[in-house]
Amino acid sequence: MIKITDLHARVEEKEILKGINLEVKAGEVHAIMGPNGSGKSTLASVLAGREEFEVTGGSVQYMGQDLLDMAPEERAREGIFLAFQYPVEIPGVSTTNFLKTAVNQIRLHKGQDSLDAVSFLKMMKEKMKLVDIDQSLLSRSLNEGFSGGEKKRNEIFQMAMLEPTLAILDETDSGLDIDALRIVANGVNALRSEDNATIVVTHYQRLLDYIIPDFVHVLYNGQIVKSGTKELAMELEEKGYDWIKETVDVTA
Amino acid sequence: MSKDNQILEEFAQSDYKYGFESNIEQESAPKGLNEDTVRFISAKKEEPEWLLEWRLKAYRHWLTLKEPTWHNVSFPDIDYQDIIYYAAPKQKVRPKSLDEVDPELLDTFKRLGISLDEQKRLSGVAVDAVFDSVSVATTFKDKLAKLGIIFCSFSEAVREHPELIRKYIGSVVPAGDNYFAALNSAVFSDGSFCYIPKGVRCPMELSTYFRINAANSGQFERTLIVAEEGSYVSYLEGCTAPMRDENQLHAAVVELYAAKDAEIKYSTVQNWYPGNKEGKGGIYNFVTKRGICAGDHAKISWTQVETGSAITWKYPSCILKGDHSIGEFYSVAVTNNRQQADTGTKMIHIGKNTRSRIVSKGVSGGFSQNSYRGLVKVMKRAEGARNFSQCDSLLMGDQCGAHTFPYIESDNSSAHIEHEATTSKIGEDQIFYCLQRGIDEEDAVALIVNGYCKEVLNQLPMEFAVEAQKLLALTLEGSVG
Numbered sequence: 001m002i003k004i005t006d007l008h009a010r011v012e013e014k015e016i017l018k019g020i021n022l023e024v025k026a027g028e029v030h031a032i033m034g035p036n037g038s039g040k041s042t043l044a045s046v047l048a049g050r051e052e053f054e055v056t057g058g059s060v061q062y063m064g065q066d067l068l069d070m071a072p073e074e075r076a077r078e079g080i081f082l083a084f085q086y087p088v089e090i091p092g093v094s095t096t097n098f099l100k101t102a103v104n105q106i107r108l109h110k111g112q113d114s115l116d117a118v119s120f121l122k123m124m125k126e127k128m129k130l131v132d133i134d135q136s137l138l139s140r141s142l143n144e145g146f147s148g149g150e151k152k153r154n155e156i157f158q159m160a161m162l163e164p165t166l167a168i169l170d171e172t173d174s175g176l177d178i179d180a181l182r183i184v185a186n187g188v189n190a191l192r193s194e195d196n197a198t199i200v201v202t203h204y205q206r207l208l209d210y211i212i213p214d215f216v217h218v219l220y221n222g223q224i225v226k227s228g229t230k231e232l233a234m235e236l237e238e239k240g241y242d243w244i245k246e247t248v249d250v251t252a
Numbered sequence: 253m254s255k256d257n258q259i260l261e262e263f264a265q266s267d268y269k270y271g272f273e274s275n276i277e278q279e280s281a282p283k284g285l286n287e288d289t290v291r292f293i294s295a296k297k298e299e300p301e302w303l304l305e306w307r308l309k310a311y312r313h314w315l316t317l318k319e320p321t322w323h324n325v326s327f328p329d330i331d332y333q334d335i336i337y338y339a340a341p342k343q344k345v346r347p348k349s350l351d352e353v354d355p356e357l358l359d360t361f362k363r364l365g366i367s368l369d370e371q372k373r374l375s376g377v378a379v380d381a382v383f384d385s386v387s388v389a390t391t392f393k394d395k396l397a398k399l400g401i402i403f404c405s406f407s408e409a410v411r412e413h414p415e416l417i418r419k420y421i422g423s424v425v426p427a428g429d430n431y432f433a434a435l436n437s438a439v440f441s442d443g444s445f446c447y448i449p450k451g452v453r454c455p456m457e458l459s460t461y462f463r464i465n466a467a468n469s470g471q472f473e474r475t476l477i478v479a480e481e482g483s484y485v486s487y488l489e490g491c492t493a494p495m496r497d498e499n500q501l502h503a504a505v506v507e508l509y510a511a512k513d514a515e516i517k518y519s520t521v522q523n524w525y526p527g528n529k530e531g532k533g534g535i536y537n538f539v540t541k542r543g544i545c546a547g548d549h550a551k552i553s554w555t556q557v558e559t560g561s562a563i564t565w566k567y568p569s570c571i572l573k574g575d576h577s578i579g580e581f582y583s584v585a586v587t588n589n590r591q592q593a594d595t596g597t598k599m600i601h602i603g604k605n606t607r608s609r610i611v612s613k614g615v616s617g618g619f620s621q622n623s624y625r626g627l628v629k630v631m632k633r634a635e636g637a638r639n640f641s642q643c644d645s646l647l648m649g650d651q652c653g654a655h656t657f658p659y660i661e662s663d664n665s666s667a668h669i670e671h672e673a674t675t676s677k678i679g680e681d682q683i684f685y686c687l688q689r690g691i692d693e694e695d696a697v698a699l700i701v702n703g704y705c706k707e708v709l710n711q712l713p714m715e716f717a718v719e720a721q722k723l724l725a726l727t728l729e730g731s732v733g
Contacts (some may be wrong), residue, residue, distance in 0.1 A: 048688050076690035084688075088681045092703025101699060102689035109690070141703065162689065 001046075001197050002166055003065070005178055007058035009046050016042045018222035019058070024166070027194045031233060032201045034219035035241040040201045041085060044170040047199075048082040049075050063123040063165070073086070076102075077109035077163030079196075083155040083172050095154060096124070097143050099161050106162060127160040131187040149180035156187040167191070168199045170182050173207035185210030205237035220244055264726075268548040278588075281338035287311065290438050297407050297441075300414060304326070310427035310437030324623040324655055325563050325592040327536065335501055337439045350688035385716065389513045401445040403458055406474050409445035416447060420478055422570070424544045432503040432565075433537040436472045439638070440505070443473035448483040448514075448615040448626035455720045457713050459488040461721040472710050479514035487515040488716055500525075504539045512547025512574060517555070519712050520568075521720050524560035529618075531590025534562025541568035545577030545603075553580040554597065555711040557720045562591060567625065569598035579608040586701075586723075586724065587620035587652070596626035596657075601637035603669070610641040619647035628669055630662040637667040645675040646704050648697075698724060 007020040016039045024030050034040050046053045047060070049072030060067040067075065084161050090098065104114040105125075115123065128135065131153045152172055159167055169188065173181055188198065188211050200211055208216070208230060216233045218226040220241075225248045226232065236244070281292050290311050292306040319330070351597035396403050402413060410417050427437035444460045460475070479485055489506075502524065504517035508516050518541075527534025537560075554568035566589075570579025599608035608628065616622040628639045645654035656673050678700055686696035702709070702721055709717050 050684060072684065072687040073690055073692050076688050082688050084685065088338055088679065088685045089701055090682055090685070092706035093699055096691070098699065101695060102691050105692065105695070106690040158689065192612075222390075 001063060003061040004047075005059050005061075007046070007060060008042075008056045009042060009053045010056055010150065011042070011053050015056070016053075016222055017046065020219075022224060022246055024197045024199060026197055028215065029192065029198045029200065029211060029213045031158075031211075031213035031230075032199060033203065033205070033216060033233060033236060035245070036203065038219045039222045040203075040219050041170055043130055044168050044199075044201050047075075047168055048072060048080065069128060073105075076162075077106050081159050081162055081164030083152075083159055083167065084173065085167045087143050087151045087155055087172040089144045089146075091144055092140050094140060095138040095158075096144050099124075099158060102158075103161060103213065125160065127157060129189045130160050130190050131157045132183050133157050148175035149177065151183055152176055153187075156184050160187065160191060163191075163231060164190045165196050166199070167196065168201065170201045171203065172200070173202055173204060181233065182210060205233045208233045211249075220248055268705040271532065274494065276334075276581075280336050283336050284333040285311075285335070286336060289337050293439055293441060296316075296338060297410070299410055302418065303410060305442075306421070306427065307438050312401075312438075313428040314431070314434035314438055315409050317428075317434055319431050323594040324621065324625070324657070325565065326593050327563055327592075330501060330536065332435075333666075338441050356380075371467075374433055381643045387631075392451075396456075397457070399452050399526070400449040401452060401454055402445065404445055404627035406445050406476070408439070409476075413445070413447070417445070417476070420476055420507065420509055421474075422507075424509060424542050425505050425540050430540060433505050433540040435502045436474065436505045437539070440472045440474045443504070444475045446475075446477040446485065446487065448477075448479045450511075451482045452480075453483065454485040457486050457488050457716075459490070468669060471502045471504070475502050475504070476509075477507070477516055477518070478509045478518050479511060479550075481511045482513040484515045486713055487519070488713065489518070490518045490716075490719075492522070500535050502535050502537045502539070504541075505566075506539070506541040508541075508543030508552055509541065509544050510547070510552050510577075511548045512515070512549040514547065515551040515553075516543060517553045517713075518543070518568070519555040519716055520554075520558075521716060521723060522556065522558045522560055522564070523723060526560050526589065526591050527562040528590050531562065534591075535560065536563045537561035537565065539566040541566060542571065542598075543569070543579075544571040544575045544580065547577070548553075548574040548603070549575050549576045551578040551580075553578075553582070553711070554583040555708065556584070557705075557708070557712070558583070558585040558593060558595060559648045559723055559725065561593075562597050564593040566595050567597055569600070570608065571600045571602065571606065572637075573602045575603040577603055578606070578609075580711075581608075581610045581612070581626075582711040583612045583624075584615070584705045584724075585613070585622055585624075586615040587617070587622045589618040591618075591620040593621070594623045594625055596624045598627040598629070599639060601628075601630040601634040602638070603634060605636040605638075606634055608639045610639070610643070611707055612641075612643045613674045613708055614645040614654050615644075615648065615701055615704070616645070616652035616654050619651045621655070623657060625657040625659075627637045627659040627661070629660075630664050630665045630667040630669070634664050635666050637664060639667075639669045640668075641671045643671075643673045644704070645673075645702070647675065647677045 002024045004020050004022040007017055009017040020043060032040055035039060042053060087152055100120055107114060132151050137150060143154065146154065172184060174182060200213060213230055216228055216230060217224045225244060281289055287308060289590055290307050294307055377701045425433050429435050446458055448454055477487060508518060510516050524535035524537055543661055545552055552570050556568065558564050567582060572579050579599050585593045585595050587593045596612060597610055610626060612623040612624045614624055626641060630637045641658060643656050647654055656677055659673055662669060682700055683693060683696050686699060701724055709720055
């Protein structure tokens with residue numbers, strides 16, 4: 001589905017990604033772990049098309065297209081979804097209104113008719129159950145005055161509504177208590193299918209107790225230094241990131 | 253260059269959609285202003301002697317005044333002798349129904365999206381359309397007449413209801429109030445008059461569309477609304493003007509009179525031609541709007557969405573004379589390119605326990621300057637007066653300016669006055685968030701701006717709110733290449 005080859009990116013003058021190689025196939029869940037500042041969130045942002053990150057080398061193939069050549073909204077319409085680490089607030093715009101605009105622009109892109117209010121509300125009702133989100137929250141201004149947990153749940157709710165092909169969860173577990181974590185993870189699991197894939201970016205192993213990854217990659221200093229299965233995450237949890245740092249720095 | 257700068261740069265390129273000109277034969281006064289011009293207008297309108305005298309008095313007073321300079325806008329000197337003060341579409345007889353109106357004129361309205369007959373059928377809005385200086389047609393008059401409501405052009409009111417005009421004209425905005433009000437009083441050409449009798453609740457929104465067509469013509473309309481005891485009326489005003497290189501002057505006066513327990517809601521969507529990207533052309537909009545809550549428990553509420561004009565200079569105000577009376581001002585002012593807006597309100601608390609509320613939202617882009625200027629004045633006997641003001645500014649790009657000039661004068665120590673102000677920039681983060689959900693930049697900007705203005709847009713009557721939202725989106729259209 002997506003193939004990242006020797007990807008380099010920098011912000012201003014600082015090189016952050018220094019040659020990322022990663023392939024994700026349909027139906028798979030990949031976890032990307034790593035210490036703070038290793039480039040995890042940068043990778044997520046670059047894939048979503050954020051402009052402050054300048055890609056200086058490498059390529060990304062997504063569903064047979066050159067991803068780096070596509071505008072951010074095009075990527076979104078082609079099925080890439082980023083669950084933000086820090087979802088922004090948009091005062092005066094309700095989640096419902098926001099999502100209606102998004103859903104219909106994506107449908108337009110796919111050559112489908114806009115959803116009328118009734119079908120849209122019906123779709124919302126179904127998806128709301130997945131993340132146990134309340135109707136009243138969706139009528140409020142987007143993310144304004146939401147708690148940390150509500151914001152993250154709202155991200156997953158949006159993901160459910162937009163039905164992405166490739167979902168990238170950027171530190172979705174940060175700031176969540178264990179109940180919220182479970183709700184969010186259940187939502188993500190319910191959306192898993194043979195046709196889509198998920199990249200879970202996280203600092204901690206605990207999210208992976210709920211969202212079981214097929215592969216785990218450790219990102220350190222802008223490169224993937226170790227890949228394995230979910231056991232790798234357990235090992236990391238046990239030994240800490242210093243273990244990775246030592247291994248890498250010694251071999252280097 | 254950051255993304256929102258880029259957006260704004262291109263936001264500057266959105267075109268004015270109402271810039272067509274109608275080929276209607278005009279009947280004009282000669283250029284320039286002197287006592288003869290005033291007499292010409294008065295004669296054209298077949299006015300009574302007292303009104304001519306009133307105009308002349310205003311004109312003579314105007315001669316003694318100087319153009320104000322305290323505002324935060326700058327423009328080349330206006331040559332008041334280079335303006336045509338009266339231009340009327342040539343028409344042999346006054347139209348009695350829409351069928352008698354020049355089809356070209358009706359076509360103009362259609363292109364504006366306000367086809368009169370459509371409105372008549374669909375929305376139930378009574379429209380008094382002012383095209384240049386003469387009121388073209390007033391719809392729904394019969395239905396309103398049954399309730400004793402008078403809604404007609406100002407000229408017609410002068411003919412049919414001289415006692416009312418004589419009683420109220422200049423009672424809220426005196427003829428010599430300020431430079432532009434004095435000018436208007438001398439040369440006003442037409443406008444709207446509305447009278448709601450005691451205890452009557454006007455069953456529909458009353459609406460006027462203003463449009464400036466003739467080149468070099470100034471538009472000086474007057475609106476007078478009188479709401480008698482316990483009555484209610486909601487009034488809508490919308491404006492557009494064709495594209496021209498020269499600047500056109502618009503100096504209107506609006507007077508609202510609310511008796512005891514009466515309520516007037518006055519909403520404006522102003523979309524005059526703002527000039528081109530370099531600031532050439534566009535309307536100079538110098539307007540005096542004021543309402544008086546003359547009786548106890550009266551209420552006046554101003555709502556305005558200002559997206560047009562090269563220069564906007566207006567301060568819809570409330571004189572809260574009656575005890576427990578209420579004044580409200582809700583405003584969205586959007587400036588772009590080289591537009592300049594200096595707008596706000598005055599709340600004058602005279603009666604006891606009077607309350608006022610001010611919500612102002614400024615949006616500036618391009619090289620524009622957007623100022624809020626407001627006065628909250630509490631007089632000595634205004635025991636228990638309360639005011640709440642909120643002034644927010646949204647900046648798009650880094651070449652524009654937002655300014656706030658709040659003045660507070662209180663002579664009564666029991667008054668409560670609150671003022672809140674914020675300034676924010678439209679965030680790259682917000683735009684990226686929208687993009688990531690598949691929403692393109694144009695729609696993202698429109699969505700964010702509409703959200704920001706929601707508190708004010710919510711005050712507009714339903715059909716107008718939709719229009720205003722579209723207008724905001726339209727103003728922002730073309731912001732992405």
